[in-house]
Amino acid sequence: MTPTPSGPSPANPLELDPETMRRLGHLVVDLLVARIASLDADAAWRGATRAELEPRLREPPPERPGDFERLLDRVVREVLEYAGRIDHPRFLAFIPSCPTWPGILGDLLASGFNVFQGTWLESSGPSQLELVVLDWFKDWLGYPPEAAGLLVSGASAANLIALVCAREALLGGPSADAVIYYSTETHSSVERAARIAGFTPDQIRTLPADGSFRLPLDALRRAVDDDARAGRRPFLIVANAGATSTGAIDPFTALADFCAERRLWLHADAAYGGFAVLTERGRAWLDGIGRADSITLDPHKWLYQPYEVGCLLVRGGARLRDAFHIMPDYLQDTAVGGGEVNFADRGLQLTRAARVLKIWLSLQAFGVAAFRRAIDRALDLTLEAQRRIERAAAFELLAPAALGVVCFRRRVPGGDEPAHERANAALVQGLNRSGLGMISSTRVRGRYALRLCIMNHRTTLGDVERVIHWLESEPLSG
Ligand SMILES: Cc1ncc(COP(=O)(O)O)c(C=O)c1O
The missing domain is CATH 3.90.1150.170 (Aspartate Aminotransferase, domain 1)
Structure with a gap:
């Protein structure tokens, strides 16, 4: 920022006057609207090699201020130009994402208000809103009132938190005997979660999917029985509600019956397909998912939210807090009682952005x-x-x-x-x-x-x- 009368004040080099803030904000909003309006005419993909980008972008950090308009122009031309247009109408690769404008503005609001949503003390309003939105999700998925959850960065984080929650709830902590089961169609984030949580490859059974790309119940039953006979501790089944490769949905009702019989934790990775329950056919396809012990969702996929926002719901909600609650001295002022929630007690992050704002704004603005x-x-x-x-x-x-x-x-x-x-x-x-x-x-x-x-x-x-x-x-x- 060039120090002009409308630029940073000499007293505080990191502050801008309101008129400049407004002008720069409008520039960015105009640019985003123009981008969305011209998406269809733009290429669905542009990328560059490291060798092409290095000379353009490699430089030491500047000691002196730069002109924001020129920087904006440069970041669009030389950086953002070389990012996938994931929201392009003919981007049909991987898992597309197409955020709504109210959702995008919700993220801007969350940043602008600088909400810290780890504790109720520091964010009662947004935390209450997250409880409300989580209740909407619970209702859609057929979860009971005592279920609890949280918004996270994405499904990878949600799967990790689910796995640790299941381990704490059923095993009381790490166990070298514990075994996890899922099909070959399962997303790699589950294997990564197991690795992060300290499970070794011999604690994971990856069962070949059946002819419809689903977890085969007979093979699962045999594997669980074999492990139990060998003195191992089967404890977790991960099932897909929309496998990433094929979209296949595992048989939740049968799996829930089996898990209830054997006292196993059933986790539904519904990152890709979970929000299909909003439709009549989706609800029929996902029948039984509400009986899973935990469910991963990804609002940044089929709920049309900007990155990043994932979600974990746990059926027996108290288990989530039991697995993650820690109260250090320096946070004693944030202790809650009654129905208030410190979302830091439910997962990985203490500092959390108010991801709920974008979801709430876009669902309210357009209607379900x-x-x-x-x-x-x-x-x-x-x-x-x-x-x-x-x-x-x-x-x-x-x-x-x-x-x-x-x-x-x-x-x-x-x-x-x-x-x-x-x-x-x-x-x-x-x-x-x-x-x-x-x-x-x-x-x-x-x-x-x-x-x-x-x-x-x-x-x-x-x-x-x-x-x-x-x-x-x-x-x-x-
Ligand atoms: C079924 C499934 N699970 C997990 C993930 C990982 O989600 P994220 O990228 O939000 O961490 C994906 C991503 O595509 C997925 O399709």
Whole structure:
């Protein structure tokens, strides 16, 4: 910031006068609105190599102030230009995210008010609001009033907190005998959580998913029985409510029955698909999820929130506080009684941003029906994508539409598996480089697969058709 009469005051070099603050704020808001308005015409992906970016960005930190407008221009041109347009209507890769504008403003508010949401003392209003929003989520998922939860950075954090909570609740702490079970379709964050929590590879059973990409109950039963007979302590089953690769949903009712019978903790990783319960079909597909002992959700996925916000709900809410509550002397002033909550007592973070503001603002601004319609539309588009894939002789369907995911590949006439992999990988790279759209790949039963993930509330049938048409008509190479 150049020190001018409207710039920083000489007395406090880190302060700006109100008029300058307003002017700079408007510049940023105008820029964001222009970006969103032009997304469709922009490339869905742009990136650069380290070698290209190093000379542009490598420099020592400046001792002197810089001009904010010039810095803004530079950060947009030289930095943000090279970030994925995850909210682009034809970004169908990985798990797309498309935040609403009230959600984006909610994050700005949280930063501007600088809310510290670790303790009730320092954030009673936002903490009360988080309790309210968590109750909405509990209600949607079929959880009882005594369930409790918290908002976190994302599903990776939620899965970690769930795993530690289950361990504390059932085992009373670390145990070298304890065993965790999940299918090969489970997200890597669960394995990472187990690693962070000190579980060794021989404490994890990764069971091959069945023909529908689900956790097979018979194999699970056998593995648990074998371990119990060998003196191990089976304690945790992790099930998917929307596996990342295929969208598959594990059989929650049967799993809940099994876990109740064996006194095992059932954790539902519903990071990807959990908010589909807002729709009628989603609720039917996710039947039984409310019987899980804990549920991970990711509002920054299918609840259209800006990064970062995940959520963990625990059915027996008291177990969450029992697992994480610690009261050091220097926080004794923050002690709560009655119904008030120090969210720091429920998980990993003491300093927490008010992530709830964006969720509350956007749900209030649009109403839940708008979110339900957006999710329903994405489910329809995914089914339509499958129909088009099945109709095209050039394609082979590898995993049918499940939630917003469909997996397939271009046929390579006369080609073996490596030839299919090379040609399809070239299609992924070619589409992404073209700027038209972006998709990603996965493996379905070991075979290289193109994967579409349709969730964005801006994605139209025309967008899906353009991407599929490109993949169908592009000459094969590789
Ligand atoms: C099923 C599932 N679990 C966990 C995660 C990790 O979520 P996050 O990136 O929010 O930590 C993802 C991310 O895609 C996911 O799909």
